[in-house]
Amino acid sequence: MSQSATRTGILVGVDGSAESDAAIRWATNEAVMRGVPMTLAHVVAPLIRSWPMEAMYANVTEWQQGNARHVLEQALKTAHAGVPESQLPDVYAETLNSSVVSTLVHASENKQMVVIGSRGTGALGRLLLGSVSTGLVHHARCPVAVIRPEPPPSGSDAPVLLGIDGSPASEAATALAFDEASRRGVGLVALHAWSDVAVFPMLGMDWHEYESEGHEILGERLAGWQEQYPDVQVQRRLVCDQPARWLIRESQHAQLVIIGSRGRAGFASTWLGSVSSAVAQSADIPVLVVRETALESGWASTE
Incomplete structure (x- = not known):
């Protein structure tokens, strides 16, 4: 297939949630299986500036960037804990600043796969998919894997x-x-x-x-x-x-x-x-x- 020759690894959208951690673990195993690199991406949505919020803008922006660093640090630890060090693929981490869905859709253009966590409340009364996972399912330029927080053991x-x-x-x-x-x-x-x-x-x-x-x-x-x-x-x-x-x-x-x-x-x-x-x-x-x-x-x- 020409897929591996034209696409550069797996993209994982991370936000520090349980769904995100599950997505990282699944994507890490997928990257190992395929022998491709993996990129952990945290998207920081831009703030809408207005006069009453102007004084708080700098503090909120600083918090967002600090939170992004923390999320990516934890994401890297989750990826490293998923497989033996000798098998770990190349893992990259990056912060992107823009609208979450459109940014990940754009980034999917040169990826083999995007992996994202789902949003749910259990089998009964389950909510719809989160806006990010839904947006990617309908608009991504590559296959999208939607991962549950704790998938049941189905056997290898x-x-x-x-x-x-x-x-x-x-x-x-x-x-x-x-x-x-x-x-x-x-x-x-x-x-x-x-x-x-x-x-x-x-x-x-x-x-x-x-x-x-x-x-x-x-x-x-x-x-x-x-x-x-x-x-x-x-x-x-x-x-x-x-x-x-x-x-x-x-x-x-x-x-x-x-x-x-x-x-x-x-x-x-x-x-x-x-x-x-x-x-x-x-x-x-x-x-x-x-x-x-x-x-x-x-x-x-x-x-």
Whole structure:
């Protein structure tokens, strides 16, 4: 693949939170596995200056810079504690001063992956993803990994779970899923939902025709990648139900979910738009979201 030749490592957004620490640990292992450098970035949002706040501006700015140094120092310690010193990749730390989302989106243009912590309140009553993780999922120029504070232990032999719908974004996600499964030495579960609605019969629908089409999509999308990655054992799953529900359910037995962002047009346009957000919000394991722009950086090439 051309990915490693055109992209320069992994970017981790850090802010000192538990989610941030989890993202650092996951990204460190990913960087070790790929043999690439890692950049820990803390973004300081600019203050809006106004006359009543003018006297406090200098003090607040000084506090922000001091806090940034503290956050990055702790982030470096977390990264170093995650793996043996002999295996630690090159790790860089930087403070960026601008809007958080736009800054990280811009920085993602030359990265293999962005890793960010999620925002949540647990399985019940969970809040939506944080504004930063949501912004990156929808706008980053490379795959985005959304990490929970304390992902449940799924076992090192648990498979990678892939959502397939046949779109360009799905093709890029498939490329990354085979790569991740191969590097981890685990199997791949490829799931395709051949219905975007609940399983209640609809008048005039030929279910057998849709099911046959689903098997065809899976076969076509997996064939080239199975040839390129003969070491990856693939289990195909074809379901008749809303895809997000099944991906979240199957994620309980996986170590990583990979899904595209932006999907089929028309009636099924929600497959990898809202689905990617729903899975990133609800799955308890790391979720990698791949946008169609990943096609430009070599993820979906079988050459």
